[in-house]
């Protein structure tokens with residue numbers, strides 16, 4: 571992990587002002603902010619752990635919890651909700667055998683929900699690994715998860 575953190579710091583600059591960019595790159599690499607990586611950042615950039623923790627919790631894009639390789643997010647905004655987003659969450663919970671907010675034991679999938687992401691015309695929608703999938707139905711969701719499992 572130290573090697574990766576060093577590389578990220580080198581790319582962004584070993585200075586306090588690079589903290590946000592460094593955290594974003596660590597999040598991009600691991601899908602969350604591992605505590606040992608944050609301790610290394612604290613030491614190498616000379617920034618306190620309390621400042622890093624503050625930033626990590628302030629920005630919703632960051633996660634301090636270990637997440638799966640594939641992040642599946644269901645939009646639960648009003649437009650998606652009235653078009654059946656709850657059924658999509660239920661189907662994903664059934665297929666993945668986890669509850670929303672959890673990660674599968676094999677660390678392959680994390681299921682999350684979010685409020686409106688501004689693409690209501692596509693609802694109900696899910697976002698898988700950053701890609702918007704609109705007009706989703708329960709069978710489509712199952713097929714998508716099956717496909718991702720097969721690809722791994």
Ligand code: FES
Nearest residue numbers: 647650686689690
């Ligand atoms: S409510 Fe889902 S994108 Fe707006």
